[in-house]
Amino acid sequence: MDRLLLLILAQLLTTGACDKNPDPEHKEKHKGDMLDHWTYKDQNWNESYVLCDKNSQSPINIDTGKTIFNKNLPPITLEGYNLPETEQLALSNNGHTVVLSLPDSMTISHGFTQKYLASQLHFHWGSETTPGSEHQVDDIQYAAEMHIVHFAAKYGSLNDAAQKTDGLAVLGVLFQVGEENKHYDHIFDKLEDIAEKDAAVQIPGFDINTLLPRQLYRFFRYNGSLTTPPCFQTVTWTVFNETVRISQAQLKKLEVSLKTGHGTLDSNFRHIQPLKKRTVFASFSSLTSSRRIIPKEDSGESSELNKSVDGDNFTLGDTMALIFGVLFGCTALAFVIYVIKQRKRQRSSTERGQKVIYKPAATMEA
Numbered sequence: 001m002d003r004l005l006l007l008i009l010a011q012l013l014t015t016g017a018c019d020k021n022p023d024p025e026h027k028e029k030h031k032g033d034m035l036d037h038w039t040y041k042d043q044n045w046n047e048s049y050v051l052c053d054k055n056s057q058s059p060i061n062i063d064t065g066k067t068i069f070n071k072n073l074p075p076i077t078l079e080g081y082n083l084p085e086t087e088q089l090a091l092s093n094n095g096h097t098v099v100l101s102l103p104d105s106m107t108i109s110h111g112f113t114q115k116y117l118a119s120q121l122h123f124h125w126g127s128e129t130t131p132g133s134e135h136q137v138d139d140i141q142y143a144a145e146m147h148i149v150h151f152a153a154k155y156g157s158l159n160d161a162a163q164k165t166d167g168l169a170v171l172g173v174l175f176q177v178g179e180e181n182k183h184y185d186h187i188f189d190k191l192e193d194i195a196e197k198d199a200a201v202q203i204p205g206f207d208i209n210t211l212l213p214r215q216l217y218r219f220f221r222y223n224g225s226l227t228t229p230p231c232f233q234t235v236t237w238t239v240f241n242e243t244v245r246i247s248q249a250q251l252k253k254l255e256v257s258l259k260t261g262h263g264t265l266d267s268n269f270r271h272i273q274p275l276k277k278r279t280v281f282a283s284f285s286s287l288t289s290s291r292r293i294i295p296k297e298d299s300g301e302s303s304e305l306n307k308s309v310d311g312d313n314f315t316l317g318d319t320m321a322l323i324f325g326v327l328f329g330c331t332a333l334a335f336v337i338y339v340i341k342q343r344k345r346q347r348s349s350t351e352r353g354q355k356v357i358y359k360p361a362a363t364m365e366a
């Protein structure tokens with residue numbers, strides 16, 4: 001989202017939107033910083049960017065007990081994510097995060113009612129002592145978070161799509177500390193080369209799929225915003241349920257390698273924003289309200305945040321059907337037993353030559 005910021009803020013500059021400090025010397029001194037004068041330390045961004053205070057802001061805390069299961073949310077299908085080594089990708093430090101530029105041949109081909117093209121991915125992290133994901137799940141902040149930014153193909157560019165209601169689709173991946181994840185070394189090993197703000201290097205293409213969790217069909221979906229100024233409320237968010245694991249050493253590289261121009265680039269996450277009247281949908285259902293973290297069996301690269309009781313589509317309707325089915329079965333069985341007993345009694349009475357008087361059972365026998 002930060003490349004977009006440069007473009008948008010360049011426009012704001014011409015309207016004097018950055019003229020917050022009247023001291024001309026100060027202005028001159030920080031001329032180079034004007035494009036990104038906002039910081040994570042002071043997040044009262046709405047003073048300069050009015051949208052940042054509106055009703056559909058991101059990130060949010062995802063309260064899984066309040067999410068609505070939507071069986072009509074199709075799984076995310078990605079195409080072109082396996083990039084050849086010959087494709088050179090720019091990796092840069094823009095002072096707010098590390099950004100890997102992505103070719104628009106990478107697409108979300110299914111998952112929405114329209115096609116989205118990739119633009120870039122970037123990260124949010126904390127410090128050596130604090131976690132730094134932007135989204136939280138059941139009030140848990142995860143170690144870090146990756147955002148893969150896409151724009152609607154019909155708008156032609158990220159810049160043109162950024163202010164359209166359905167303009168952007170961002171995939172969010174939450175990180176946990178665990179086993180080392182070599183796939184991320186394509187990026188993390190280069191961080192020391194872009195320590196300084198505005199530094200950039202080229203890295204060979206690789207399979208971007210390897211950065212993602214395996215279960216792309218389990219996710220949370222809601223309408224939100226850019227998590228950086230100017231906070232356009234044009235993002236359809238997809239936050240995957242499954243986390244990705246990286247090692248403590250890998251996480252530390254994120255936390256200590258980069259500089260902002262004023263100091264270490266760390267804790268670059270926006271605070272949680274109020275949900276207000278929005279609904280968060282889930283592509284899967286779960287009978288448990290608590291999120292359990294379980295290791296994956298075979299890879300150790302990721303883990304599942306929320307384990308469904310049985311299968312992926314175990315809905316409330318299915319549960320009710322099961323309960324009523326069991327109740328009906330018990331009743332039918334009791335009735336059959338009752339009928340058999342009655343017949344036996346009738347037969348023995350007849351054999352003794354007594355007249356049978358039918359009396360309905362007051363209670364069910366079983």
Ligand SMILES: [Zn+2]
Nearest residue numbers: 001122147227
């Ligand atoms: Zn982001």
